[in-house]
Amino acid sequence: MLGVYVHLPFCPYLCPYCDFAKWPRRAAAAQRYLSALYAELDRQARVGAATLYLGGGTPNAYDAATIEDLLARLRGHFGGGRNACEIAEASIEVNPELVGTGDFARYRDAGITRLSIGVQSFEPSEIRTLGRKHAPEQIVQVVAQARAAGLRSVSLDLIFAVPGQTPASWRRSLEQAIALDVDHVSVYGLTVEEGTPYARWRARQPDAFFDDTREAELYAIAIEMLQASGYAQYEISNFARGAHQCAHNLNYWANGEYVGLGVGAASYRDGLRSVHTRSLEAYVEAALAGRPIPSEAERLEGRRRAGEALMLALRTTQGVRLGDFKERYGIDVIQDYATVVQRFAQTGLLERVADTVRLTQRGRFVANDVCGAFITFD
Numbered sequence: 001m002l003g004v005y006v007h008l009p010f011c012p013y014l015c016p017y018c019d020f021a022k023w024p025r026r027a028a029a030a031q032r033y034l035s036a037l038y039a040e041l042d043r044q045a046r047v048g049a050a051t052l053y054l055g056g057g058t059p060n061a062y063d064a065a066t067i068e069d070l071l072a073r074l075r076g077h078f079g080g081g082r083n084a085c086e087i088a089e090a091s092i093e094v095n096p097e098l099v100g101t102g103d104f105a106r107y108r109d110a111g112i113t114r115l116s117i118g119v120q121s122f123e124p125s126e127i128r129t130l131g132r133k134h135a136p137e138q139i140v141q142v143v144a145q146a147r148a149a150g151l152r153s154v155s156l157d158l159i160f161a162v163p164g165q166t167p168a169s170w171r172r173s174l175e176q177a178i179a180l181d182v183d184h185v186s187v188y189g190l191t192v193e194e195g196t197p198y199a200r201w202r203a204r205q206p207d208a209f210f211d212d213t214r215e216a217e218l219y220a221i222a223i224e225m226l227q228a229s230g231y232a233q234y235e236i237s238n239f240a241r242g243a244h245q246c247a248h249n250l251n252y253w254a255n256g257e258y259v260g261l262g263v264g265a266a267s268y269r270d271g272l273r274s275v276h277t278r279s280l281e282a283y284v285e286a287a288l289a290g291r292p293i294p295s296e297a298e299r300l301e302g303r304r305r306a307g308e309a310l311m312l313a314l315r316t317t318q319g320v321r322l323g324d325f326k327e328r329y330g331i332d333v334i335q336d337y338a339t340v341v342q343r344f345a346q347t348g349l350l351e352r353v354a355d356t357v358r359l360t361q362r363g364r365f366v367a368n369d370v371c372g373a374f375i376t377f378d
Helices: 027-042 064-078 103-110 124-129 136-149 167-179 197-204 212-228 247-253 280-289 302-314 322-329 338-346 363-376
Strands: 002-008 051-056 089-094 114-120 153-160 184-189 232-235 238-240 257-261 266-269 272-276 295-299 350-353 356-359
Touching (some): 027 064, 027 257, 027 280, 051 247, 064 103, 124 167, 153 212, 167 212, 212 363, 232 247, 247 257, 247 302, 302 322, 302 356
Parallel strands (some): 051 089, 114 153, 153 184
Antiparallel strands (some): 184 238, 232 238, 257 266, 266 272, 272 295
């Protein structure tokens, strides 16, 4: 299947930990960006897509009427034509404090089926540390509004290993997320990216940040509490009830194809991975002039492509289906990656179950190391 990701890079404020391509929202710049985005869209091939995802930035920094128009254009472009398939899932990320009265009903009518709410924490002190602006009670109100509008899936994002966080405060955030009875929860360990205010803070005060052992303790708490409350872990950071897994992201982890629109967006088609420039002005100028968007690209072939696919599949709790993998890539994982598989199996980080190789519960705590070994294997 094909997924379509659209990057909306403007934010009402810039969080100090975030390294995404984003800018403070200015009305003129935001409108000019939309014109560039539509120009890029018009030059895309009209192929059928199964999922749409509006990410950011802060997509709902744009008003609901703009989101409606954008979705109509995307559905008209990727949801019609001879090769069309049904767009089964359309997602949007939102900041809770920017939600307006009636927004979700308009999103629903425009085809949004899945809402991802950037909560990060329910603790006021941690919300301030993260540079966020919402109040905990706004999260409750937003979830209620989404339910009242009849959106199919509601998801919350949470961050652990925040400076000043404790196991007790992390448990309280998880308890409040669970109490809201949402369909999906994503939990992400804080990553300190170079060039961010958090990187400068860590350089000045490294003891304010979590080491691997303390971070693993919080991750274990999340797994325990969410699974006990009926959320099945289906990927390193993602938990869902019933059939509420994120189909758009599942396509990424299956090494499926996707188109990225907007500044900094990535695409993967026919083995070619490309990433647009992160320069807002360079993107806008090229798109409006009808020129190719400045991008970096690499073709993934042979062992490189297989290693990438293994890394992605191992992030899921399902793992790598050996027969399917051999049929798709022509590679026998057990034989061709024997030294890597044996090393991690012997240390209890990988396991083989029937025709599947997957991370063990312990392996999920060091997933980056295990998955990365398949990328660098020669």
